[in-house]
Amino acid sequence: ENIFDRSRMAPKTPIKNEPIDLSKQKGCTPERNPITPVKIIDRPQPDPWTPTANLKILVSAASPDMRDREKKKELFRPIENSEQSDTPDSLQYDIVDDSTVDEFEKQRPSRKQKSLGLLCQKFLARYPNYPLSTEKTTISLDEVASILGVERRRIYDIVNVLESLHLVSRVAKNQYCWHGRHNLSQTLKMLQEAGELQYGELMTSQHKDQDLEYKFGERKKETIPDSEDRPLLDFSEPDCSSATANSRKDKSLRIMSQKFVMLFLVSKTKIVTLDIAAKILIEETQDTVDHSKFKTKVRRLYDIANVLTSLGLIKKVHVTEERGRKPAFKWIGPVEFPEKTDELRGHSPTSDPLPGTQRGASVQYQTSVTGKQRFTRHASFNSAQPCEATRRKVSSEPNSPRQEKQDENCSKMINLAAVCRQKIEEDTGNSNTTLPLSLLPVPRDSDFCVNPLPQAVFPVVQADVPSFSLPVGISSQASHPSMPAASKTENGKPTLIPNQPFLCFPSSSLFMLCGGLQENNLSELLPTAADLGNRHAEAQAAVPPTVCQKRSSHKCSSPSAPVDDEEPAVKKQTLEHSFLPLSLVVPKNPSESPKAESSPGSGCSAAVHLETDRFDLASPAAPEAANKESIKPLDCQDQEKQSESKDPDEPPPGNEHISKENANQPFQPQYLYVQPTAGLSSVNFLFSANQPPGAISLAANQMPSLSVPCVMVPSAALASFPLVCSPSFTSSLSPAPDGSFSAAASTNFSMSSLASTTPVFISTTAIVTPKVSPTPSVDPQQPPHPALHLSPVLTRSCSAVKLDSPVCMGHPVTLLKLQQPSSAPLTPKSIRPAHHEAFFKTPGSLGDPVAWKKNEGNQTRNASSVQRRLEISSTSPD
């Protein structure tokens, strides 16, 4: 009801009997006072107050009961359906009201008065739709239950649905955090996308609902489980989830709710009949569905529908078909989301007139900046929370900031990945190509990270554009809400992102990821960087829109995370050997730096690890991410050595440290070049091995977030491209015009090693396209850019990515092997180990092996990816 205007928010309030305890509303905005007789109808009525309204008000004032009545009416009326009208309705509505009003007997609490819908309204009335970000409103189940005069059970029903839409998130036992609708659109967008993947075909293929039905029958099998069971939107971490995963927890209401919403979003008509929804939602095959199950499902759908209705997202209608009239619900919530995901999806980029990147970016940017809350950064996003399991465990503690970051990071990373991927495809022209990384957020996978990222968000780089760069989120957004500046993408120009360490070279499908060297500084830098970035961006025009943040850590992981380092390490190694044929190129500086010392091999391994591992992991999030500060050099020997000279352990105070280096010796970044292996055929990765301490770090715990400046180059590309990337990116990126940067820049080229391999150059300096005017120098002091961290998330995303990412749809993507513990072939099937399956299964799916298999196409792949995820998680624990 209140959805649209907050101004009107106040409403309903007083619940019938109970005295409300305002105190409990911790965060509530002051404004809300009770009572507005709101009648809002679906239609946006600018001015709520109609003559009738006044009347109503009076009435309500007079008696609470009356008020209730009114509410009910309001609530239900719209539902009552009618096909719809727009304005007229309201009028009628009012009229009707009056007439009918009397009928309602007030006293006895009719069933309706106890309806979930009404209850939900009351519930919602207590919290602002758009709470100030500053205030965190916590919801105590007990309190609410008592206030609303209902049993807790009912509150769960409401909260679960709200949680599925991320309007609230569970913080701890009995405690939920109210986020409001800030992220609703993002969530919906995600759902829509996810829905398209899952049900899209259905919908598209047939327009009619009826058809859908039929199709469903067939399709149901296919649609399966994996995705289904897990909360699509929950951006939880996969890993975690896997562990506990299946329990009923994530099973029903939440997921059902999301699926239900997805159906609406996917449906052209925006109308979904209950029975169809029920059928679709029933995991089992349709045929098997026993009636009882169906009935149960329907019951649940009503529950959900009531809540959604209260949220103003749907309304009840009836559709008449041959068979008669069937109950149905119509989506009345937002339909269009800011960006179309499609762009990402695959549509040929080329066709895009604008440089997608920019465009998308800009959009996103705006979005984020503006009203919507940056999905990325918004705290509320946290809701995204890590997998439930995890969450719950942690439940006692309120969301840690970390989580937030992670989420954000995840999303950013994903975006980035998506971009890259797309880019690759574009450049390559070959969609089929297997990409080493599939960064795209897959809906299924999305569980983990995906937040809100609307794919659309990703800026897609257009072919025309020479290069694009993605800014990686810098520090956690939290710290910088203002990231926006960075995001502008003004033109497609090259690449540098102010904050962002990643560079992608469009041209040859090369992607460069450049990390600012020092993470440490990031935090500090960011702000500055951002500013600079803006300017810079403007000046240069190439601004990356997305906000990828630098790193992400999983909340799960804590720095101290228990996770065994070793295992991951082991895995990594294994992987290395088996999978990655790496050729490491370590360019050393001719210069003095001792760092160079590291042997390529070592470097490689380290680097590799980083990459690989993180693919999944759940491990502890690298703490580093969390703080910019602490990232230390990884285990890389190289670094260590390097660091030794400096102080390995100590993360240099960043700036100084850096400055020194720059001054004295240019950085010499080492890059690891990963040859395309079977799996990776299309892309090569270059990671710089020697970074200043800050640059690459593997967290000790495996969580390594990788903050590495790295370059990914498609193998093909290598041949042709000369790519230059400066690890120290800073200069280029950072806006700082000062010339500090210069030193570093020119210095290192270590062509030699690279040369052997390819024509690619990586230089310390950032040399990018011409456009980027390298502003000469950045302050050495300010390490302009945060190093890029591949957050676990990212990694994970990579690994996790399904073969078919939604985005890719058609293109099978190969997962990075890195993740795989074993050298097994990449094929999806082979990949999944039996035991994994177990994890994978959802209650529903479990039973039906056949179904499982059936899912071949996408499903299978998905499954595999999922499994993979699971696997990892499972293994590590072991």
Added chain:
DNA sequence: CACTCCCGCCAATTA
């Protein structure tokens, strides 16, 4: 009678 969907048992999970 068909829809809705409230109610609350009771199992799974957590604390």
Added chain:
DNA sequence: TAATTGGCGGGAGTG
């Protein structure tokens, strides 16, 4: 073991 969560379905209101 106690408390939370939440699946589930009987069966009661409503129209």
